[in-house]
Amino acid sequence: MTLDVILLASSEAAADIPVVHPTAADGVFSWLWLIIALPLAGAVVLLVGGAVARGSLKSKMDTGGHWIGAASAVGSFVLSLILFLSLLGRGEEERQIGQHLFTWFEVGGLNVGMDLLYDPLSALFLLLITGVGSLIHVYSIGYMEHDERRRRFFGYLNLFVAAMLVLVLGANYLVVFLGWEGVGLASYLLIGFWQHKHSAAAAAKKAFVINRVGDIGLSLAIALMFTTFGTTDFAAISEQAAGASQVTLNALGLLLLLGACGKSAQFPLQAWLLDAMEGPTPVSALIHAATMVTAGVYLVVRSNFIYELTPVAQTVVVIIATITLLWGAILGCAKDDIKKALAGSTMSQIGYMMLAAGLGVAGYPFAIFHLLTHGFFKANMFLGAGSVMHGMNDDVDMRHYGNLRGYMPVTFLTFAMGYLAIIGFPGFSGFWSKDKIIETALADNWIVGLCALAGAGITGFYMTRLMLMTFFGDDSRWEPGVHPHESPRMMTVPLIVLAALSVLGGVLLLGDFVVDFLAPVTGVAPAHEPPLPAIVVTLLAVAVVAVGVAAAWLLVGKREIPREAPTDVSFATRAARADLYGDAINEGLVVTPGRSLTAGLTSFDRFGVDGVIEGGSAGVGAVSGLLRRVQNGFVRSYALSLLGGALLVVLALLAVNLS
């Protein structure tokens, strides 16, 4: 299989890799920086201003600050839309626009500018981030209504949006890294938003630390770029990459992949994502479904000028992605916590995107296409899950749900749209995007293609299970005293918009729009004769999904759902419930040995290193005895001894001088 992919990829490497060559921003594009500045200003006002303010201003900010947060996100969206339309008005050759804000740092031959790059790829991300971001801001106004720290929540959300925009607008890897760590910080703050809960605080730390392991890759990649190219600018690297040695290119591809694995929860750095569901649900929707976790996919697609030259790294991307897409899907089948089931699904869907990105030129546009549709339908479903929790006293256990379709009609119908989209029901957005990935994967390598196909079947299973457990059946499993009710308009309107996008997202593929639009960034794939006609692949995929849905119907829908998770289950179920032992492996391989190591080193430091040194100094007992007396003594005795010392020096020098 490896050989197969390498051969194919290297033949594709012959295709033209577009060079990043932006023109200076003018006209409406000179407002590019403002898209970042708006949410950043919102964050500063809400966080710093809110902390500094006193009296009535403070109470005003606490009660109404969320409007500032929402308005800045919406403002950013409007600007993004204007820029997008202006970009469409330009010729294909002029769709890369650069903006130099200021020199970040410059030392010797290293010159790092605070530079932005607006091109078709970042344009689509801008729309996704600010569009879905705005909807989630609005939704949060309702969802967080009773939280006393709502102002701070919106401050963090705005901070996240600003950082995510920096990530996708950076024109060199260091600015990307700035955004990359910024979203990591926002994610940390928001996962741990309810930090009075131990579980939330622990999950936040876990997410940040695992992400930092990935950051090792990104940091070293940056260092290697500097050593090789003398710069980290996309423009210069895309131009020169072909001249670098194969070892360097392979290393760059793998290091960037390590970074991508951390941020996008890809195997083996996946363990943080399910825990991250400790954060408020809008956070799960925005950061841990629609935007931040897809940053790894962005990084790979953005670095196409490197990956196209390193078939080895591309192969590893494909392998990691295939493992993750199955891994996440399996987790999704076993979770009773509605948010964790969705998180497993997110991991799996990002696996699909990553798979497409690993397939090279033919796959890049579909990676982004699926990223967008997934952003719509997964945000939709997470917010739907939040709405369900809202009506069920914040219970997340699907075993306590049932028959909610009648009590929450809007939530149910919008969720259903997301459901049909993710399983790939013909016509819905996910159908188009996932189908394209499976098709491309099959054309590339039949094992990978079959895995992707199987993943689609499993997706059909776990999503149907989730739907059945939540919205169907009867109310016998409810906790006593719950009164499910529809959520307020502030929450349902964003759901309706996202549901509409989940249904209609496929229009992006009309006339191959998304493929052609991204071509200036990703290049044009040479035409291959697919091994199977597209219609056959589509029918296959639909059939496999149908099997998954039917299985769920037989195993879940037709049976009594116990209120408590049964314990006499197969090994496979137990493993899936335990996140396929991802945590246990981390615990055994890293955490426990790490803890022993630090404990051992700590005693070694106290008794080993210090012991030797103190022992040595005890050897010079006379000196230390003298000094102990000095310690209780007076300034003058010390000053005297210093004077003595100085005198000694002068004498010594004189002796040398005179000799």
Next chain:
Amino acid sequence: MNDLPVLSVLIAIPLLGAIVTPFLPAATARLAGLGFAGLALAWIAVGALSSYDVDGGMQLSETHAWIEALGVHYALGVDGLGLLMVLLTAVLVPIVLLASWHEPDDEGNSGSRTFVAWVLALEAMSLAVFTATDVFLFYVVFEATLIPAYFLIGGFGRSGRGRAATKFLIYQLAGGLIMLGSVIGLYVVSANTGKPSFLLSDLAALDIDPITQRWLFIGFFVAFAIKAPMFPVHTWLADTTEKATTGTSVLLVCVLDKIGTFGMLRFCLGLLPDASQWATPVVVVLALISIVYGALVAIGQDDLLRLIGLTSLSHFGFIVLGIFVFSSQGIAGSTLYMVNHGIGTAALFLVAGYLVRRRGTASIRAMSGGAEKVAPVLAGTLLIAGLAACGLPGLSPFVSEMLVLIAAFNHAWWAGAIAVTAIVLAAVYVLWLYQRTMTGPGSVVAGVDVMRDLDAREVGTLAPLLLALVLFGFFPMPLLDVINPFVTDTMSNVGVTDDPPTLTGSVSSQGGQP
């Protein structure tokens, strides 16, 4: 101002303060101390703005013969490195005085005026160290810093401080003694030319034979390694920061320890460039051990102040690493790191001190969390200072850490790969510390619910530091503009040039290659 001895006056201001304040009533002494420290800051700020030329090399110079027979001069001057260290010192001292406003009163014996006096004395001596351009003068003030430092550690802080002070002093005296050998050795070499001189400019012009250079290097380096500190001569650090007041710790770790890395740049690279390159393999390995070992040991600490002390072991590892890989990015990164570490660690120590004061213990386990709910401002500042320590982009230490990493990687890929693990370890010690002190349900922990948040004075001490962290995180160029000429001078003095990128003819690579 051109005719004024700017630097002598700068040193004289806190020195005068140190002499005057012990004779004032305690309350007045504090105000007077703050006044002297503020005046020194204002003086050098105005002096630097009006007279300092970033491309002017060593300047604001004053040279007077002192002991002519020995070629000893009272000679002062600053270049980019010296100026930044002087500014760092001048900024931190008033902040420390303000932060320690109530600290010495615990003694119950009007301790504050002695505290203020010693702090000002330490400031004066440190300023003299950073401005001395005569090796003999440097040695004298280098040793003289120990007097106020010793009394600050031994006189104020937690029980057991006497032992810590003694340990500190033994270490430092041992280092000083070893350095003394090299100072004398330098003099011998200089005297052999017939015209003995201790002036840096004269000594730099000497042609010292390689073997002698190596011996002299070892003497200087050991002293500076103890000062910095580096593994394995670091154990005074944690004991000292554990027992001393956090104000003292700021002065020790953020100012005094910089003398170590300052000395490496000024003396090891400046006077003994060949020996410095000869020693590179060993120094790089020791620096890497310091980075990883310091971070690992910090993770294992239960005492908050020991923990912060040990993070500096890791950070100084980075600084030394950057210095000894001999590239523009490395030396500039290290110099910038010295400034950023001073700002960030000062903030971390101060906020930790406020927390310890409120909780009555420095044991992280005993604090058992929950403080965020009642003291969100304290929690927020702790988090920002902590994130700065773990090199989060957007805060100033990131830029310097990245420069050092890039330089280390460029020197040898494995050096970069080992050093980079610190970004994970730092995240562990910072966030675990935050988790254990700040998060969790506060109501179940005794004493937390009545804890006060930071008051205006405390916020006033932290706000300038946090502002600087953010400001220099995004706009480090004002600092680098001062640093870069110094880097160019050092590179040409050592006689090394940057490796060009593997792919030469790079289009966007620009800027002044030395």
